[in-house]
Amino acid sequence: MIRALNSAASGMTAQQLNVDTIANNLANANTAGFKMRRAQFEDLIYQSMVQPGAAAGQQTTVPSGLQLGLGTRAASNEIIFSQGAFTQTGNPLDVAIQGKGFLQIQQPSGTIAYTRSGSLQLDRNGNIVDVNGNTLVPQITIPATAQNITIAQDGTVSYTLAGQTAAQKAGQIQLANFQNPGGLNSIGNNDFLPTDASGDPQVANPGGAEGLGTLAQGYTEQSNVDVVGAFVDLIQSQRAYEANSRVVKAADEMYQQVNQLTQ
Amino acid sequence: MDPLTAAAAAGLQSRMDSLDLLANNLANTSTSGYKSDREFYNTYLSADALNNPDPAVGDSPVVERHWTDFAQGSLTSTGNPTDLALSGRGFFAVNGPNGTLYTRNGSFQVSPQGALVTTEGYAVRMSDGTTLTLDPSAQLAVAADGTVSQNGAALGQLQLADFADPSLLEKAFGTNFQSPDPQKVAPQSATNVQVAQGKLESSNASPTESAARMVMLLRHFEMLQKAVKIGAEMNRQAMEEVAKVGS
Numbered sequence: 001m002i003r004a005l006n007s008a009a010s011g012m013t014a015q016q017l018n019v020d021t022i023a024n025n026l027a028n029a030n031t032a033g034f035k036m037r038r039a040q041f042e043d044l045i046y047q048s049m050v051q052p053g054a055a056a057g058q059q060t061t062v063p064s065g066l067q068l069g070l071g072t073r074a075a076s077n078e079i080i081f082s083q084g085a086f087t088q089t090g091n092p093l094d095v096a097i098q099g100k101g102f103l104q105i106q107q108p109s110g111t112i113a114y115t116r117s118g119s120l121q122l123d124r125n126g127n128i129v130d131v132n133g134n135t136l137v138p139q140i141t142i143p144a145t146a147q148n149i150t151i152a153q154d155g156t157v158s159y160t161l162a163g164q165t166a167a168q169k170a171g172q173i174q175l176a177n178f179q180n181p182g183g184l185n186s187i188g189n190n191d192f193l194p195t196d197a198s199g200d201p202q203v204a205n206p207g208g209a210e211g212l213g214t215l216a217q218g219y220t221e222q223s224n225v226d227v228v229g230a231f232v233d234l235i236q237s238q239r240a241y242e243a244n245s246r247v248v249k250a251a252d253e254m255y256q257q258v259n260q261l262t263q
Numbered sequence: 264m265d266p267l268t269a270a271a272a273a274g275l276q277s278r279m280d281s282l283d284l285l286a287n288n289l290a291n292t293s294t295s296g297y298k299s300d301r302e303f304y305n306t307y308l309s310a311d312a313l314n315n316p317d318p319a320v321g322d323s324p325v326v327e328r329h330w331t332d333f334a335q336g337s338l339t340s341t342g343n344p345t346d347l348a349l350s351g352r353g354f355f356a357v358n359g360p361n362g363t364l365y366t367r368n369g370s371f372q373v374s375p376q377g378a379l380v381t382t383e384g385y386a387v388r389m390s391d392g393t394t395l396t397l398d399p400s401a402q403l404a405v406a407a408d409g410t411v412s413q414n415g416a417a418l419g420q421l422q423l424a425d426f427a428d429p430s431l432l433e434k435a436f437g438t439n440f441q442s443p444d445p446q447k448v449a450p451q452s453a454t455n456v457q458v459a460q461g462k463l464e465s466s467n468a469s470p471t472e473s474a475a476r477m478v479m480l481l482r483h484f485e486m487l488q489k490a491v492k493i494g495a496e497m498n499r500q501a502m503e504e505v506a507k508v509g510s
Contacts, residue, residue, distance in 0.1 A: 003283040003286070004283045007290045014290065018293060038341065039293075041294040042382065042438050043294055043434070043438055044436065046434045046436075065328055066326060068283045068284060069283075069300060071287060072293070072294055075382040177399060179375045179376075179377055197374075202399070202400075212400065243470040244286075244289050247286045250282060251282060253481060254278070254481070257485065261488060261491055
């Protein structure tokens with residue numbers, strides 16, 4: 001009986017986590033470069049009440065045992081790295097990554113974080129920075145007198161100076177990729193840090209044979225949250241929560257009746 | 264205990280076991296690849312009753328074993344290329360810590376070493392017993408027969424195992440099944456199964472059906488509880504009224 005109560009409670013906890021994940025996805029439906037997460041569940045260990053092969057009578061044995069499950073638990077909520085749609089912004093420093101790569105951002109602590117959000121800007125020294133003011137790696141500086149900034153598909157950043165026709169090359173944006181992007185650690189601000197599960201970053205130029213993807217200037221990548229799908233998940237999760245709460249009620253009712261037996 | 268109370272108490276106990284199974288099914292309605300458990304009632308006969316030509320007295324119902332409902336769960340599209348779902352009879356084989364495990368939960372990831380692994384980190388077995396080494400930057404394609412390819416080159420075929428009688432498998436932690444005896448319950452190559460890439464198989468535990476079964480269980484429980492009460496009342500009357508000595 002306590003098993004049924006605990007199983008139902010584990011089911012309710014799991015659905016709460018599911019709703020938490022969906023809520024965060026929906027809250028970030030308009031965050032550029034956001035990648036949705038999906039909660040994954042698995043069943044818990046099984047309590048063996050009757051061992052298979054146990055004696056069922058003098059001549060017979062039980063062909064298969066009785067295993068009672070003890071509920072569910074959240075196994076992971078992995079990040080889904082599907083490509084988001086592109087929005088045209090007209091800002092020459094906005095870049096969207098068409099492919100699997102990540103931009104590299106130098107954190108204030110010195111570590112390098114990885115992001116899909118390509119809303120880039122210039123700081124007062126002319127360095128290309130992200131919306132939090134952290135510089136892009138490798139560092140690219142544009143002089144204040146630059147007229148037009150062009151970012152090519154292969155990441156080459158060039159500009160022209162007033163009165164000149166030849167473009168000056170400022171640098172090349174590089175992308176990083178991971179063996180298992182789903183194992184990256186989200187640290188907020190659209191940034192990820194590598195972990196043992198993700199593997200080490202492999203840095204290469206955009207558009208190369210490494211398959212890291214190309215850059216599209218003047219676009220940002222929208223979040224890959226499927227709002228309709230998220231609502232369907234939300235309804236399912238709510239119904240599952242309700243069903244589990246009914247089990248709590250049923251177990252409670254059975255308990256009550258057992259207690260009334262002695263009256 | 265008198266036979267009536269004993270039989271009713273056994274009935275109450277088995278309904279509680281049934282609710283345990285039902286609670287686990289409902290808790291796992293969001294677990295990919297989960298297969299729901301059902302109870303199998305039997306009458307328990309004592310050794311004396313077995314040899315009795317009229318064993319009507321002394322048999323009590325017990326939940327003797329469970330059976331797993333291997334019915335197909337619906338396939339949900341996830342868009343994640345490493346999510347694989349099985350349609351038909353069969354299991355993915357993975358290298359568990361104590362031997363091969365079988366699962367229908369195809370929520371796989373790529374490990375830092377490039378192997379296709381489950382959420383627990385168990386590597387997925389290929390049909391030749393090896394594991395995959397994937398190229399992180401290339402697109403992963405999995406055909407309906409389980410052939411894994413990248414950049415148009417086939418890397419091997421996933422081991423898709425089937426069993427003559429899947430009900431002999433035991434459930435292990437994390438939607439995995441294991442063979443109780445690898446000699447007797449040996450996997451065969453699955454023939455009647457298709458792999459769908461970018462999809463996951465939902466749990467086959469249905470909240471609607473479980474809710475109906477829960478109502479049924481509760482009503483059974485109520486009836487049995489009434490039976491115990493009637494039995495107790497009869498005992499009381501037998502003691503207080505029939506067995507009244509003198510006047």
